[in-house]
Structure formats: structure tokens, C-alpha cells
Amino acid sequence: NVFVPVVVTMSIVTFAVWFFIFGNQSLALTTMVAVLAISCPCALGIATPAAIMIGVGKGAENGVLIKNNAVLEVVKNLDTVVFDKTGTLTKGKLDVTDIVADDRRKILEVAAIAEKWSEHPIGQAIVKKAENEGISVAEPESFDALPGFGVTGEVKGKKVLIGNRALMKNNNVSVQQLENEIEKLESEGKTVLIVAVKGKAAGAIAVSDTVKEHSKEAISALQKMGLKVIMLSGDTRRTAEAVAKQLGIDEVLAEVVPAQKVDEIKKLQSQGRFVAMVGDGINDAPAITQANVGIAIGSGTDVAVDSGDIVLVKDDPRDVATSIKLSRKTLGKIKQNLFWAFFYNIIMIPLAAGVLYSTLGVLIPPEAAATSMILSDITVVGNSMLLRRFKP
Incomplete structure (x- = not known):
């Protein structure tokens, strides 16, 4: 809408100057055609899509799917990366490690029954532990999940609460007698669930999640890039x-x-x-959408994946750094391409118009102008192709 009318106008002005002012009809025609031939809207037109196409393709090769090309512009401003803990930095496969109670087997049975209908990984870990120990896990009489707190249910006619301190506090359950054991387990990075029966704390169950093999390396890589890394967790502060x-x-x-x-x-x-x-879970989806750049782990829920601007296929936290590096490299290539395209036209169009002909005798013939235009396109594509050399 702008470039072509400007170039056509410049070619007409060039013809008019050489024909009417200098009276040189041959030179007027030559320079007019040269201006039209040397101008290169193609280089401007392909500067961005060529780099994006190759950058996105290179990302796919490395397990990074860039769904929203607009994030390439935003990534350059990133200064903070927030990780959800469970399933993102950890494997999300929980195992029961400790049971604190006078009657260990009884508490495990009560907790497993109360959690039987739970879809949360912690509840499933408790049920699995009970089954592995040969405990028959019956159906609870009632069940209610309380996101961020725990669960409540009725087991053998008794009201059972399983969850964190906040759940116990909301139900006026004292955990003072368990506090020392809870603090010890939390200091080891374990998630502790308090089990209350009929309004009294009866015991505690600790579950542990394993940190992914490359999580520490991923965090270090981001910090070396000058990014602030924050971990987000529903666990107690001591555990987190x-x-x-x-x-x-x-x-x-x-x-x-x-x-x-x-x-x-x-x-x-x-x-x-x-x-x-x-993040990777359905609970992470709103936060992923709200963030300037949303990055979803491909092995997570469909909702989280759909919310992400970038999807990491391989479930490897190191790919977070890879995605940011590649996005910045791609944006850099776009800027280089645009600079070259503008620089080429700013320099070559006046030369084709013959601005140096009167003083230095420099004149670009139409055939050379056309060749120059083609070379400009090749330069932009070739510069974009350098992204193929990107390595995580």
C-alpha cells in the first residue's frame, strides 16, 4: 500500500528530471526502468515470514511447538519465568513415604477409603499405597473434594478430613501434637496430609514427588540468561x-x-x-493464558496445552530455555532481514535513479538492476536459513 506507489512515483520523477531538466530521453527511460527493476518489495515481504517459517520448523525439530507467532515479539522482553512445581519441575508421580499414627494401618485404611473417589495424584497415591499393603479399600459413604485444601468424606459413619493445615483450621481441628513430625517431614520436601476423624487429628501421611532429572539444569540455564525464576506451589512454604x-x-x-x-x-x-x-495441569491453564508468554508441557492436560503459546513436546524442562533462545534468535533474524531490505532499497534506488551519474558517472543499467533485486531476495532467504544452524 505504501512501497509500490512510492517507487512508481520515484520512477516517474526520475524520468521527468532527466527528460525535462537535462533533456536526455535515453537516460530518462533507462533510469526510470532501472528504478522499477531494482526496487524490491519482495525482500520486505518475505523478511518476516521466511525467518518465522524456518524458526518454527527448527523449533518443531527440537520438540518446541510455537503456536502463536506473536510471542516472538514478546519473548525479547521476558524477565521472569514462573514454574508450577508438580508435573513441571517434578515428575508428578507421588508415593507415600511416611505415616505418622498410633495405628499406622488403620489410618492408611481410613485415608484410602476417604480418597477413593479422588482424582488428585495425592489421593491416588494413598489409595495405591493401601492396596499395595493388602488393605481392602471400600467405598466412602460421601466424598467432597476441596481444591487447594484436601478432601472431606464419611467413612464407616465417621466424618473424615484429609488435607493441609488450612483445612484443619477451618474445621477447628488442633494439630499441635503432630506439629514436630509435620515440620520434620516438610523440611525434607515432602507434602504432608493431616488425617482428622470425628474432629480430632488422628495422624499424618507424607507423600513425596521426585524432581525431574534435568530440572536443575533447566533452572540454571534460565538464570544464566538473566531471567528471574520463580516456583509456584500449593505446598506449604517449608515443603516448597x-x-x-x-x-x-x-x-x-x-x-x-x-x-x-x-x-x-x-x-x-x-x-x-x-x-x-x-505448567501442565488444568489448574495451570488460566495462569498460562494470563502470562505474557504461556508455555505448556505437552504431556499435560489438553486444556493446558490449548492455553499455551508454546508447547514443549518432550516433557523436558530444559526446552523452556530452548524455546526462549530460539524465539529470540528468530526475532533477531527478522530484524536483520528488515534492516537489509530497507537498507538495500534506500541505497540502491537512488543509485538506479542516477544520483551519482553527473559527478562520478555511476549508472546502473536495467538488467543489472534486475539482477540486484534477485540477489536481495536471496540474501534475505539465506540469512533466514542460518537459523537451521541453531543448537539448543
Whole structure:
């Protein structure tokens, strides 16, 4: 809409100057045609799509799917990366490690029955532990999941609560007698569930998740890029900080219930931060959508994957750094291509118009102008092709 009319106008002006002012009809025709031939809207037109096509293709080769090309512009401003803990930095496969109770088997049975209908990994881990120990897990009389707190149900006519301190506090259940054991387990990075029966704390069950093999390396790579890394978790602060310490993360947002995750992202953005959110679960989807750049783990839920601007196919946290590096490289190539395309036209069009002919005798014939235009396109494509050499 702009470039072509400007070039056509310049070619007419060039003809008019050489024909009417200098009286040289041959030179007027030659320079007019040369201006039209040497101008290169193609280089401007392919500068962005060529780099994006090759960058996105290279990302796919490395297990990084860039779904939203607009994030390439945003990534350059990123200064903060927020990771959800479970399933993103950890494997999300929980195992029961400790049971604190006078009657260990009885508490495990009660907890397993109460959690039998739970879809949460913690509840499933408790049921699995009971079954592995030969306990018959009956159906609860009632069940209610309380996201961010735990579950409540009725087992053999007794009301059972299983969850965190907040759930116990909301139901006026004292956990003072278990506090020392709970603190010890949490300091080891374990998630502790308190089991209350008929309004009294009867025991505690600890579950542990294994940190992914390359999580620490991934965090280190992001920090070396100058990015602030934050871990987001629904665990208690003591548990979350123990895991963060293993990974070298120095900022933790703990005890965040699922509904508050998006609020934490908004809070960071209100501080002027450009935030990438990395998650895998359905509870992460709103936060992934809210973040400036949403990164979803491909092995996670469909909702999380659909919410992400970038999807990591291989379930490898190191690919977060790869996706950011590749996005920045691709944006860099786009800028280089645009610079070359503008620079070429700014320099070559006046030369084709004959601005140096009167003083230096420099004149670009139409056939050379056409060749120059083709070379300009080749340069842009060739520069974009250098992205093929990108290595994570």
C-alpha cells in the first residue's frame, strides 16, 4: 500500500528530471526502468515470514511447538519465568513415604477409603499405597473434594478430613501434637496430609514427588540468561522451599490454591514484569493464558496445552530455555532481514535513479538492476536459513 506507489512515483520523477531538466530521453527511460527493476518489495515481504517459517520448523525439530507467532515479539522482553512445581519441575508421580499414627494401618485404611473417589495424584497415591499393603479399600459413604485444601468424606459413619493445615483450621481441628513430625517431614520436601476423624487429628501421611532429572539444569540455564525464576506451589512454604533449594530457585510462591495462580501472575505483571508461565495441569491453564508468554508441557492436560503459546513436546524442562533462545534468535533474524531490505532499497534506488551519474558517472543499467533485486531476495532467504544452524 505504501512501497509500490512510492517507487512508481520515484520512477516517474526520475524520468521527468532527466527528460525535462537535462533533456536526455535515453537516460530518462533507462533510469526510470532501472528504478522499477531494482526496487524490491519482495525482500520486505518475505523478511518476516521466511525467518518465522524456518524458526518454527527448527523449533518443531527440537520438540518446541510455537503456536502463536506473536510471542516472538514478546519473548525479547521476558524477565521472569514462573514454574508450577508438580508435573513441571517434578515428575508428578507421588508415593507415600511416611505415616505418622498410633495405628499406622488403620489410618492408611481410613485415608484410602476417604480418597477413593479422588482424582488428585495425592489421593491416588494413598489409595495405591493401601492396596499395595493388602488393605481392602471400600467405598466412602460421601466424598467432597476441596481444591487447594484436601478432601472431606464419611467413612464407616465417621466424618473424615484429609488435607493441609488450612483445612484443619477451618474445621477447628488442633494439630499441635503432630506439629514436630509435620515440620520434620516438610523440611525434607515432602507434602504432608493431616488425617482428622470425628474432629480430632488422628495422624499424618507424607507423600513425596521426585524432581525431574534435568530440572536443575533447566533452572540454571534460565538464570544464566538473566531471567528471574520463580516456583509456584500449593505446598506449604517449608515443603516448597525444600524443593526449591534442591533446584537452586531462590523465590517461591507457596500455599497457592489453584484459583489464586492467575492472581499471582497478575501481581507479578502489576510490578512491571514480563512473565512466562510454565505448567501442565488444568489448574495451570488460566495462569498460562494470563502470562505474557504461556508455555505448556505437552504431556499435560489438553486444556493446558490449548492455553499455551508454546508447547514443549518432550516433557523436558530444559526446552523452556530452548524455546526462549530460539524465539529470540528468530526475532533477531527478522530484524536483520528488515534492516537489509530497507537498507538495500534506500541505497540502491537512488543509485538506479542516477544520483551519482553527473559527478562520478555511476549508472546502473536495467538488467543489472534486475539482477540486484534477485540477489536481495536471496540474501534475505539465506540469512533466514542460518537459523537451521541453531543448537539448543
